[in-house]
Amino acid sequence: xxxxxxxxxxxxxxxxxxxxxxxxxxxxxxxxxxxxxxxxxxxxxxxxxxxxxxxxxxxxxxxxxxxxxxxxxxxxxxxxxxxxxxxxxxxxxxxxxxxxxxxxxxxxxxxxxxxxxxxxxxxxxxxxxxxxxxxxxxxxxxxxxxxxxxxxxxxxxxxxxxxxxxxxxxxxxxxxxxxxxxxxxxxxxxxxxxxxxxxxxxx
Numbered sequence: 001x002x003x004x005x006x007x008x009x010x011x012x013x014x015x016x017x018x019x020x021x022x023x024x025x026x027x028x029x030x031x032x033x034x035x036x037x038x039x040x041x042x043x044x045x046x047x048x049x050x051x052x053x054x055x056x057x058x059x060x061x062x063x064x065x066x067x068x069x070x071x072x073x074x075x076x077x078x079x080x081x082x083x084x085x086x087x088x089x090x091x092x093x094x095x096x097x098x099x100x101x102x103x104x105x106x107x108x109x110x111x112x113x114x115x116x117x118x119x120x121x122x123x124x125x126x127x128x129x130x131x132x133x134x135x136x137x138x139x140x141x142x143x144x145x146x147x148x149x150x151x152x153x154x155x156x157x158x159x160x161x162x163x164x165x166x167x168x169x170x171x172x173x174x175x176x177x178x179x180x181x182x183x184x185x186x187x188x189x190x191x192x193x194x195x196x197x198x199x200x201x202x203x
Contacts, residue, residue: 004182004199006158009096009130010143010167011110014186016088016124023080027073041067042077050113053140081116082123091189093126095196098203100129108133109152109165111142111172132156143167144175153179164199166192 012018020038028034038044041063050059056078063074100106107130110117114137121127134152141148153160160180167173168186176183184195193203 001200002161002182004162004164004201006105006107006156006163007099007196007201008152008158008163008165008176008181009106009108010165010169010172010186011108011112011120011127012085013168014089014166015092015096015127016085016120018085020077020084022086023076023083024073027076027080037070037073041070042074047077048111048142050116051111051136052142053114053137056113056115078116082119085120085123088124088126089189092186092192095189095192095203097126097129099201102202104201106130107152107156107158109143109148110134111136113137143169143172144178146175146179149176149179149181153181164196164201 009015021034024034024037028037046059046063050056060074060078064071067074096106108127110133112120112135114135117135117137127133134148134155136142136148139148139151141151149160149165152158153163163181165173165176165181165183166186167176167183170185173183173185182199184192186192197203
């Protein structure tokens with residue numbers, strides 16, 4: 001078995017909860033209207049471009065030009081972003097901090113807009129504990145592009161074959177494997193512990 005020397009965590013839905021419905025259940029109370037809004041206005045594909053580095057001002061202007069009657073709801077997405085990340089997964093955070101305390105090399109690799117990540121760091125100080133982080137919005141690359149894993153390995157001097165990546169998204173797990181990393185699909189803290197122990201990592 002290849003020795004694991006580097007452990008790399010995703011953040012959203014691994015360490016902190018994320019759900020845009022939380023503020024929008026108040027902003028657009030009707031469930032079908034809200035679902036339509038996320039399907040046709042503030043879509044996943046629109047939001048991921050902020051993770052790639054597009055500014056919120058540009059992103060909002062793009063949609064307001066197309067949906068002027070939805071301006072207030074469009075601007076609400078960034079305005080109420082903090083409500084979308086209401087709590088950490090304490091059991092997962094405990095796994096990460098335990099690894100750090102044990103002397104393991106822990107870093108993070110995340111699809112995140114640069115400014116909302118700065119906000120998340122203030123909200124959740126444990127995000128400052130790993131050795132470092134690659135934020136997609138800062139480097140202009142997003143998972144599952146192989147290039148972002150290669151960038152992270154280069155920037156943090158990781159040996160891909162000796163690195164394990166933890167992510168809730170299967171495409172992102174596969175992206176890491178395509179970059180020569182080992183990877184674990186996150187579904188919960190207990191399974192994560194089992195998976196890491198199976199890779200020879202003591203917890």
